[in-house]
Amino acid sequence: MTLPRRELAPAKLNLTLHVTGQRADGYHLLDSLVVFLQVADVVQIDAGPLSLALTGPFAAGLAGDADNLCLKAARLAGREAAITLEKNLPVASGIGGGSADAAAVLRALGCRPEHPETLGADVPVCLEGRPARMQGVGEMLTPVPSLPTLHLVLVNPLQSLSTPAVFSAMTRRDNPAMPDALPEFPDTDAVISFLDTCRNDLQAPAISLLPVIADCLSALDASGARLSRMSGSGATCFGIFADRDSAERAKSRIGAENPDWWVVASGLASAPATH
Ligand SMILES: C[C@@](CO)(OP(=O)(O)O)[C@H](O)COP(=O)(O)OP(=O)(O)OC[C@H]1O[C@@H](n2ccc(N)nc2=O)[C@H](O)[C@@H]1O
Numbered sequence: 001m002t003l004p005r006r007e008l009a010p011a012k013l014n015l016t017l018h019v020t021g022q023r024a025d026g027y028h029l030l031d032s033l034v035v036f037l038q039v040a041d042v043v044q045i046d047a048g049p050l051s052l053a054l055t056g057p058f059a060a061g062l063a064g065d066a067d068n069l070c071l072k073a074a075r076l077a078g079r080e081a082a083i084t085l086e087k088n089l090p091v092a093s094g095i096g097g098g099s100a101d102a103a104a105v106l107r108a109l110g111c112r113p114e115h116p117e118t119l120g121a122d123v124p125v126c127l128e129g130r131p132a133r134m135q136g137v138g139e140m141l142t143p144v145p146s147l148p149t150l151h152l153v154l155v156n157p158l159q160s161l162s163t164p165a166v167f168s169a170m171t172r173r174d175n176p177a178m179p180d181a182l183p184e185f186p187d188t189d190a191v192i193s194f195l196d197t198c199r200n201d202l203q204a205p206a207i208s209l210l211p212v213i214a215d216c217l218s219a220l221d222a223s224g225a226r227l228s229r230m231s232g233s234g235a236t237c238f239g240i241f242a243d244r245d246s247a248e249r250a251k252s253r254i255g256a257e258n259p260d261w262w263v264v265a266s267g268l269a270s271a272p273a274t275h
Pocket residue numbers: 014017026027028029030032093094095096099119120121122123136137138163164167231232233234
């Protein structure tokens with residue numbers, strides 16, 4: 001391994017998130033179409049004893065403590081590493097930043113642990129870094145038909161929401177799964193037609209706890225999104241736009257009208273080079 005080594009930690013987006021049941025241990029069974037975005041944290045690994053330095057706009061949202069998922073990942077890999085994390089993604093926001101960071105550290109260290117899910121339910125899918133259907137509690141991954149270029153805008157109100165609290169606020173836990181076979185996605189219309197038949201079952205409970213999420217979705221709709229939805233347990237919402245220009249215009253408009261929100265335009269990430 002040549003050092004320093006730099007690895008992107010792309011944001012994870014749940015285009016769909018069906019909650020289909022609950023295990024005896026309380027964890028919920030999911031059926032989710034997951035993609036990865038160009039917007040990303042960045043992990044750098046240098047030689048040295050295990051340490052973590054934080055930079056970037058959301059560094060202050062994280063204590064650089066032993067619980068950081070970057071350090072947990074290096075410990076799981078059994079490796080010493082001086083890690084620098086550029087934190088560009090808002091923390092605890094439904095786009096898997098912590099899981100993405102852990103996966104990026106494992107990729108940078110060339111480590112494929114047997115049980116990456118011990119770091120978090122989203123770590124296995126982030127380690128793959130490719131669009132996937134994610135089932136079980138995150139451990140069952142199936143590759144999905146290739147996706148067209150998507151023009152997305154992400155909106156987060158920068159108010160925190162606890163993942164366990166959102167799961168607890170669900171009124172129904174045995175919702176229908178996605179169809180057994182996913183369709184082909186030749187273009188954006190095909191993606192949107194399919195997504196229109198799907199849901200994020202955590203969206204309504206998240207809005208009941210944090211009503212501003214409904215305002216994020218309305219802002220995306222009012223700015224021309226062809227589809228808007230929440231990702232993960234929130235609070236980040238995404239809109240799919242017809243082309244790059246309309247996505248950029250929507251980003252500028254929503255950002256100008258809501259200066260306290262995090263608003264970015266992003267396409268899909270390419271799959272990680274190192275694997
Ligand atoms: C909901 C999802 C969907 O992709 O995304 P995020 O909102 O985190 O981005 C993930 O499954 C989250 O995965 P992750 O963030 O790794 O969850 P964990 O830290 O393992 O779990 C946090 C807590 O959420 C609840 N939890 C989580 C996952 C799951 N399938 N069922 C649950 O009930 C449990 O109470 C658990 O203790």
